[in-house]
Amino acid sequence: MRTTKPTRSGEQPLLSSYHSSDDEERGRRALRGGNRRGSPLPPTATTWSQTPTYSHFAASDLITSRPTLSRRSTNQLRSRSPTSARLEAKRKYTYAAFFLVTSLVSFVVQTELASHIQHDLGWDKAYAMLYLTHGSWVFLWPLQLIFLRLQRREQTWNQFWNNHKQMLRKTAQMVERQEVRVPRGMGADRSPWPYLVRTTAMVTIALTVAGSSWYVAVSMTTPSDLTAIYNCSAFFAYAFSVPLLKERLRLDKILAVFVAIIGVLVVAYGGGSSSDEAGQAGPATRFAGNIIIGIGSVLYGLYEVLYKRYACPPDGTSANRSMMFANTVGSLIGVFTVFVLWIPIPVLHILGWETFEIPTGETATLLLISVVANMVFSGSFLVLISLTSPVLSSVAALLTIFLVAIVDWFLTGQPLEAPAILGGLLIVVAFGMLSWSTWKEMNEEDRKAPVDLSSDSGDED
Numbered sequence: 001m002r003t004t005k006p007t008r009s010g011e012q013p014l015l016s017s018y019h020s021s022d023d024e025e026r027g028r029r030a031l032r033g034g035n036r037r038g039s040p041l042p043p044t045a046t047t048w049s050q051t052p053t054y055s056h057f058a059a060s061d062l063i064t065s066r067p068t069l070s071r072r073s074t075n076q077l078r079s080r081s082p083t084s085a086r087l088e089a090k091r092k093y094t095y096a097a098f099f100l101v102t103s104l105v106s107f108v109v110q111t112e113l114a115s116h117i118q119h120d121l122g123w124d125k126a127y128a129m130l131y132l133t134h135g136s137w138v139f140l141w142p143l144q145l146i147f148l149r150l151q152r153r154e155q156t157w158n159q160f161w162n163n164h165k166q167m168l169r170k171t172a173q174m175v176e177r178q179e180v181r182v183p184r185g186m187g188a189d190r191s192p193w194p195y196l197v198r199t200t201a202m203v204t205i206a207l208t209v210a211g212s213s214w215y216v217a218v219s220m221t222t223p224s225d226l227t228a229i230y231n232c233s234a235f236f237a238y239a240f241s242v243p244l245l246k247e248r249l250r251l252d253k254i255l256a257v258f259v260a261i262i263g264v265l266v267v268a269y270g271g272g273s274s275s276d277e278a279g280q281a282g283p284a285t286r287f288a289g290n291i292i293i294g295i296g297s298v299l300y301g302l303y304e305v306l307y308k309r310y311a312c313p314p315d316g317t318s319a320n321r322s323m324m325f326a327n328t329v330g331s332l333i334g335v336f337t338v339f340v341l342w343i344p345i346p347v348l349h350i351l352g353w354e355t356f357e358i359p360t361g362e363t364a365t366l367l368l369i370s371v372v373a374n375m376v377f378s379g380s381f382l383v384l385i386s387l388t389s390p391v392l393s394s395v396a397a398l399l400t401i402f403l404v405a406i407v408d409w410f411l412t413g414q415p416l417e418a419p420a421i422l423g424g425l426l427i428v429v430a431f432g433m434l435s436w437s438t439w440k441e442m443n444e445e446d447r448k449a450p451v452d453l454s455s456d457s458g459d460e461d
Contacts (some may be wrong), residue, residue: 088319092322092387092388093387095319095383096387096388099381099383099384099387100380100384100396102376102377102380103376103377103381103396103397104396104399106380107377107400107403108400108403108404108407109370109373110133110370110373110374110377112404112407112408113369113370113373114129117129117363117367117370123357123359123367125354125357126215127215127345127348127354128354128356129370130208130211131337132367132371133370133374133375134208134333134337134374134378135338136334136375137331137334137337137375137379138337138338139331139334139375140328140375140378141330142331143327144328145164148164148324171317171324172192172195172196172325174314174317175192175311175313175325179314196329196332199310200311200329200332200333201336202310203306203307203310203311203329203333204333204340204341206302207300207333208341210297210299211296213292213296214226214293214296216289216292217293217296220285220286220288220289220292221285221286221289221290221293222286224269225286225293227264227268227401228265228269229290229294230293230297230300231261231401232297233300233301233304233394234260234301234395234398235257235261236297237305237393238253238257238301238390238394240301240302240390244309245305245390247389250437252436252437253391255433256431256434256437257434259427259433260398260426260427260434262426263398263422263423263424263425263426263429264398264401264423265423266422266423267401267402267405267423267424268423270417270419301390301394304390304393305390307329307382307385308385308390312326312329312386313325322386323386323387325386326379326386327379327382329382330382389438391438392431392438395427395430395431395434396431398427398430398431399428399431401427402423402428405420405424
């Protein structure tokens with residue numbers, strides 16, 4: 001027969017300081033539940049003041065009598081404090097800012113070199129250039145491995161390699177389950193490679209089709225249409241983030257994306273040259289080109305969200321782990337490109353749509369630099385998506401429109417027109433708005449997310 005629990009006024013001060021209130025209450029409920037196997041207490045009714053709380057129990061008995069923690073309690077025990085959440089968000093944002101600057105600079109270099117190679121040097125091989133640039137991603141993981149090895153020279157190679165493999169395996173399991181702490185059992189020992197192969201194929205195909213659409217449409221529509229439509233991928237990234245990433249519709253984000261797209265439209269059509277460009281392509285051809293680049297814009301937004309959803313660690317993962325796995329996934333995309341996506345090259349050559357030609361001399365040198373720049377941009381962009389969100393990364397990529405225009409100004413001597421300046425400023429304002437909104441979200445999510453207790457130093461887990 002259970003007795004009602006009296007007030008705790010009679011509890012000794014020593015016991016009050018020795019036990020936490022949550023653990024003590026759980027233990028009391030278990031003791032009042034009746035006779036336990038191996039319990040040293042008889043199942044007689046006693047008052048609370050007569051019930052011993054710790055001196056009559058062995059450690060093993062306390063362990064067996066204690067019920068399993070609920071999911072809510074577990075999350076509370078592993079949740080970050082507001083201070084640590086802000087520090088982790090600040091750390092992620094610092095890394096993201098570095099990789100943002102790196103991606104912007106490398107993209108401008110790649111764009112200027114690619115334009116010079118195609119238009120001035122005459123090596124206009126769209127798919128071959130796409131294959132080379134995306135195939136170069138295969139070097140992201142080996143370069144990362146060399147960098148990590150130089151940081152850990154005190155370790156033997158076997159120790160370093162085993163730690164690194166363990167880290168990648170556990171991170172892949174976290175990605176597959178979208179949980180920071182993968183529970184033991186429940187398939188925890190299952191290899192994550194089949195999942196990674198499927199995910200890599202899905203993400204790479206979406207990326208390749210999106211990238212190819214740009215090269216196909218470039219000769220069918222006007223440059224203004226091409227720029228305006230393709231860069232609407234920021235809108236589609238947000239649209240796909242709602243169902244796939246369960247992202248909330250926020251007014252500030254919607255407004256930021258809207259302002260960014262307005263900025264792109266001002267840059268694309270504000271110069272008054274669209275009417276002249278329209279005569280270069282017939283209405284039917286231009287319409288078909290716009291449809292193709294529209295599909296590419298949708299697929300590029302989808303690619304960014306698919307990568308974030310299926311190839312990035314969940315919220316709460318340490319920044320170092322997220323960065324290392326982003327480069328690993330980038331290398332897997334490069335491997336898939338090299339060993340699978342070479343197939344269209346001979347097909348295009350046989351059909352006469354793109355004759356295969358090995359670059360030589362200055363073309364080969366500049367192409368190599370362009371490919372390296374794209375590898376740096378792509379690796380930085382993947383890390384940026386992993387640390388922040390596809391929407392922020394998409395709007396950040398729009399900054400390259402303004403930067404390329406500024407670089408062209410210095411290279412050609414032609415000053416920027418007013419629409420280019422106004423549109424660029426709108427994109428910058430939109431990026432600032434979205435950055436502030438993302439910063440607040442990261443603070444909120446890191447405060448609620450489970451803590452990644454692994455070492456941030458790298459491979460040790």
